[in-house]
Amino acid sequence: MPILEGILQKTDLSNGLALLISSPGGDGLSAERIINICRSYSGSKEFRAIVPGKAKSAATMICFGASIIMMGETSELGPIDPQHTVIEEKNIRRFSVYNIVKSYEDLFKRAVELKDGNLQPFLQQLANYDEKEIQEFRSALSLAEDIAIRTLESGMMKGLSKEQIRAKIEIFLTPEQTKTHGRPIYKDEALGCGLKIEAVDVRDQLWEIIYELYVRMNNFVVSQASKCIETENHSFFAASPGR
Numbered sequence: 365m366p367i368l369e370g371i372l373q374k375t376d377l378s379n380g381l382a383l384l385i386s387s388p389g390g391d392g393l394s395a396e397r398i399i400n401i402c403r404s405y406s407g408s409k410e411f412r413a414i415v416p417g418k419a420k421s422a423a424t425m426i427c428f429g430a431s432i433i434m435m436g437e438t439s440e441l442g443p444i445d446p447q448h449t450v451i452e453e454k455n456i457r458r459f460s461v462y463n464i465v466k467s468y469e470d471l472f473k474r475a476v477e478l479k480d481g482n483l484q485p486f487l488q489q490l491a492n493y494d495e496k497e498i499q500e501f502r503s504a505l506s507l508a509e510d511i512a513i514r515t516l517e518s519g520m521m522k523g524l525s526k527e528q529i530r531a532k533i534e535i536f537l538t539p540e541q542t543k544t545h546g547r548p549i550y551k552d553e554a555l556g557c558g559l560k561i562e563a564v565d566v567r568d569q570l571w572e573i574i575y576e577l578y579v580r581m582n583n584f585v586v587s588q589a590s591k592c593i594e595t596e597n598h599s600f601f602a603a604s605p606g607r
Contacts, residue, residue, distance in 0.1 A: 365397050367593050367600045369405070375595050378407040383430070384414040386578055386585075389421025392446070396511050399429030410519070415439040416571075416578035421447075421545070424536065425508075428515045433554070434562045436571055440548035444512055444536050446504040447545055460545060461501045462538050468493050509537055520560045532558040 372381070381402055402411040413419070413430035420442035427433045427441060435441075446461040468490075475486035513529050521529050535541045535549060535557060542549065555561045564571045584601075585592050592601040 365394060365401060367591075367602070368398060369401050371593055371595055371598050371600055372401065372405040374598055375405075377405050380408040381406040381411040382414055383411050383426070384416065384574065384578065385419045385423055385426060386415075386417050386582055387419055387423035387426075389423050389442070392422050392425060392444070392508050392511050395422040395425035395429075396515070398426050399515055402426075402429065414574060415441065416575045417582065418442070418548075424549075425512055425515065428512055428559075429519055431520055432560045432562050434564055435551040435554070436564050436566045436575075437551070438566065439551060441536075441554055442547065442549055443539060443542050443545050444508050445538055445545065446501075446508055448501070458545070460539050461504055465498060465501050465505065468498050512536065521558060524558075529558075 383402055403409055410431035411429070412432050412434060413427040414434045415427065416436065416439060418440045419427050420440065421444055424441045424444050433441075448459045448461050448464060450457045450459065471486060471489055475483055475490070478486070509530065512533060513526050516529050516533070517524070517526065521532070524532075530537070535553065539545060551561050551563050555563075566575075581592055581594070588604065589601040590604045592599070594600075
């Protein structure tokens, strides 16, 4: 956030702000802060999000804060449900927090509704869960939903109730429809959720320029930096570890 705010301070944004975003995601609280920074520095108090490739997870949250999202046929948003990362013998495994909580609650419910009184199999399985951890997971789910709904309520879905917004963006909140966190949500599905999408033909000349910029930036980040933030006149980047 400090790098982004620093570069926006040096940029003339009197006519508004367009944010080209490429990210696999990250922290929801950081997304909320980035939205606030973009809105605060934009002369119109709004910003446009441009997604030439992937803006997934927390990056999708940032797009929720825009007044409009520009997408091509291959542009990807994604679910915003939190993930739990486990490292086992140098192997990284990621689990849906939603599915962990749901499996715990389903198992607990089946134990409570048991008729024959043989609780031992359920107790053995429930022993694999940590109640304090489950509560933290519930809070993480609630936080992601709250950030998304508050952001949309103050932006592109202004005028709708929290309940109406939640119903519209259900596909983003849980893996019930997408089945997995990494599955793309394309522009037509996003439009169906009530998001304000500007659909662009992938052969449009402007889109070709945007996509070339995206490819060049993406290659730079993959090969030389962990992140890069640029405007027409300024460039800041964070070097990858070991470089």
